[in-house]
Amino acid sequence: MILNKEVIKATDLKSAVMYSAILSLLSNKNKGIFVPVPIDYVKNEFFLSEMEQASSVKKLILAGLVEKKVFGLPAKRHFKVLK
Numbered sequence: 001m002i003l004n005k006e007v008i009k010a011t012d013l014k015s016a017v018m019y020s021a022i023l024s025l026l027s028n029k030n031k032g033i034f035v036p037v038p039i040d041y042v043k044n045e046f047f048l049s050e051m052e053q054a055s056s057v058k059k060l061i062l063a064g065l066v067e068k069k070v071f072g073l074p075a076k077r078h079f080k081v082l083k
Contacts (some may be wrong), residue, residue, distance in 0.1 A: 001017070001020050001024075001046070002020060003016045003017065003020055004016060004019065004020070007019045007060075007065065010063040010065070011060060011063050012056075012059065014048060014052055014055070014056050015055075015056040015059045015063075017048060017056070018042065018052075018053060018057060018060060019056075019060055019065060019066070020046070021037065021041070021042045021045065021046045022035070022037050022066060022079045022081060023081065025037055025041075026081060031081070032080065033080065034067075034069055034078035034079065034080045035078060035079060035080070036072075036076050036077070037078070037079050038076070039077075057079075064082060064083065065081070065082055065083050066079050066080065066081055066082060067079065067080045
């Protein structure tokens, strides 16, 4: 896992871990599109609880680093990296 110093400065350490989790699911092909990021994936691979994830996502959105949408059946959260 690689943490971005600029993300840590703009938010906090847990948010930087969440940002890294989102980036881990991106490839060069799907940059600029919404990618599903399951809660259980982040919980198991990056050890962030559901509440920690929710708090981190809010901070990342306020910092202008990601955009979040919920869609699909069943509803799943999707993220797009802005920076």
